[in-house]
Amino acid sequence: MVKLYHGSFTAVPSPxxxxxxxxxxxxxxxxxxxxxxxxxxxAARYKIRKGSGVVSLYEIDEDExxxxxxxxxxxxxxxxxxxxxxxxxxxxxxxxxxxxxGCVANDDVFNTLTIYFRGFIDKTExxxxxxxxxxxxxxxxxxxxxxxxxxxxxGNTVL
Numbered sequence: 204m205v206k207l208y209h210g211s212f213t214a215v216p217s218p219x220x221x222x223x224x225x226x227x228x229x230x231x232x233x234x235x236x237x238x239x240x241x242x243x244x245x246a247a248r249y250k251i252r253k254g255s256g257v258v259s260l261y262e263i264d265e266d267e268x269x270x271x272x273x274x275x276x277x278x279x280x281x282x283x284x285x286x287x288x289x290x291x292x293x294x295x296x297x298x299x300x301x302x303x304x305g306c307v308a309n310d311d312v313f314n315t316l317t318i319y320f321r322g323f324i325d326k327t328e329x330x331x332x333x334x335x336x337x338x339x340x341x342x343x344x345x346x347x348x349x350x351x352x353x354x355x356x357x358g359n360t361v362l
Contacts, residue, residue: 210245230297277305
């Protein structure tokens with residue numbers, strides 16, 4: 204079993220894709236991470252903006268999940284990852300995947316992406332710079348059916 208964390212302003216025992224946004228790293232989906240401290244950072248931002256921060260904990264049987272759903276995985280920052288992030292952040296289709304696993308475009312990464320988007324560096328230089336960043340992994344659940352079947356809520360922690 205793999206532990207996954209989600210940072211928000213409230214506990215999320217039953218994730219609902221209708222609340223997700225289209226123009227995020229991997230498009231519309233429910234985002235979690237294997238890194239508890241990353242989810243705590245997300246929740247801390249909500250605490251500042253909305254007055255509360257909560258980290259929800261989930262488990263998945265990743266072996267079972269991978270046998271039964273379509274997964275796209277990015278192992279590192281790459282040109283393919285960058286092209287995919289750009290398409291998704293523009294609101295373009297992320298393809299027909301049930302789950303996307305890959306690096307987070309966090310604040311440090313986003314600074315490089317902003318410089319790239321503005322045309323100050325090319326794609327090759329952007330990837331070169333990103334190789335110095337420690338990847339934070341995110342799991343983006345793209346379909347409600349997969350969330351409902353495989354994502355098991357285990358509780359939460361209020362910050």
